[in-house]
Amino acid sequence: MDIKQLKYFYVIAEEGQITSAAKRLHIAQPPLSYQLKSLEDELGVKLFERGSRNVTLTDAGHILYKRAQQILSLTKSTVDELTDFKDGAYGTLSIGTVSSSGASLLDSRLSIFHNKYPFINFEIYEGNTYELLKSLTKGIIEIAIVRTPFNNSEINSILLPKEPMVAAMVKDLSWTDNKIIDITELKNKPLIFYRRFERLILKACSDSNFEPTVFCKNDDARTSLLWANAGLGIAIVPKSSIKLIGSSNIIFKEIDNEDLSTQIAIIWSKKGYLSSAGKNFLSLF
Template sequence: MNLQDMQYFLAIIEEGSITAAAKRLHIAQPPLSRQMKQLEAQLGVQLFERGRRRIKVTEAGNLLRHRAEQILELTTNTIRELKEFDTGVRGTLSIGAVTSSWVTLLPDLIHTFRDRYPHVRFRLREGESRRITELLDKGIVDLGMVRVPVDTEVYESIELPKEPLIIAFRSGYSSLGDGDKPEVNLAELAGKPLMIHRKYKHMLTEHCHQAGFTPEILCESDDVLPLLAWATAAIGIAVVPRSAVSLVPSADLLTKVIVNPALETAAALIWVRNRFLSATARHFLSLFTSLQG
């Protein structure tokens, strides 16, 4: 059995008949039919149940289909890797990231990467973590920067150091004080109108219940930008990762780190497990890893 056998076998399954597959493959039907019979004889199993109009794949045929798809994908990826080997890096790197990462985490990294690989171009996508994983699953982006937790069965990841969640509010808006202290106890948020990213709602609510109160959630969002904008407008108190505050620089916006207990989050660079990564993406991962060390 060779690669052509597997390609022809899969074409028959996809087209539903040997005649249609032969047409797609630009070969005559009788030779294709003979080749499949020879393949069955070689393997010692029946791969198809042949009907008048369409063929039906047997249990053995389904097993071969699964293995053939894996082998052909591995072959394609190997050829691509060998062609890229030691040839320098060009092309386009597609990255998806949560909003705060574009401002706080990625600019310096991409600047360093550009110094090393000036011929690389970038295609950027922005969205919340769920959207970024969807783009990864569809192969629209090569790498994604998301907030943890990450499904480690589906994605490989490199997690960044944790950072605290903070509150952000307009000066003079809250009884929590202005610049008198850099921290706020979680219990002090009882009865305050809180605005939070949907990803952190469960964590906040759980810790508030442990502290003896139910948080007053004024607003929840999939993006930190509107939360910070509303906080600047004195609508409520935003609960966001500390790094997100740089998205809305304002002298009127005050921040305090939540303590007792501290609430933390982290970002992670992720990619689909066992999927081919271009040389460009692999070099980017290598640089990212070296900078974290």
């Protein structure tokens, strides 16, 4: 059993299909099937139950899958460490970001980093906080930029200053010229918000003795803003998120409520490998 066979096995287990695994590995299906059969013959156990379209792990396959995760992760970390040279001045930095923090990645810090380390390339992965935490654990990304609240004891974090939530709407839905509003002014208004902030918003409304009128919950701050821009309701988003959709018909009112706030967090795994480039990036924060 070699690393190549182990990688082939792992990808088949992840995909659940030999066909899709072959596409992901950029090889033909017959050689992949042959490698799997050779691995099973060498180990003397059946690793997959084969169906008409899909394959599922056997008990023995589950054991090897867990070991494969560890071995491949260690192999990747070893290669990364050996190729991480010149104090992080070269290489690729993999960063994950949620949509509502994407604009914050493009602030002056990134320009400063690029000017100092012009030969560092980036791979950006977008997803929700749960997906990015999973990617950190798997070693797919080194660093993630997310928003509070989140809960994971396996990560380190740097918290940026708190920022308020804003109510975003078209002019026709505005009831006041004030740039700052009290949360009670949102009573009976059709609210649109990113599901990530549901608990935070519902609690803030409850503490102000009213139940919000929820028009739409979604999984992306940009979706909230696009719906608000269409005049469908009032989006509640972090203040820095207003940059996400560029020019629009939206006006923004800051919600004066200390509990209705969020923070951007830069997070990385306590157990995973952090390259010199990653450490240099974190130093900006």
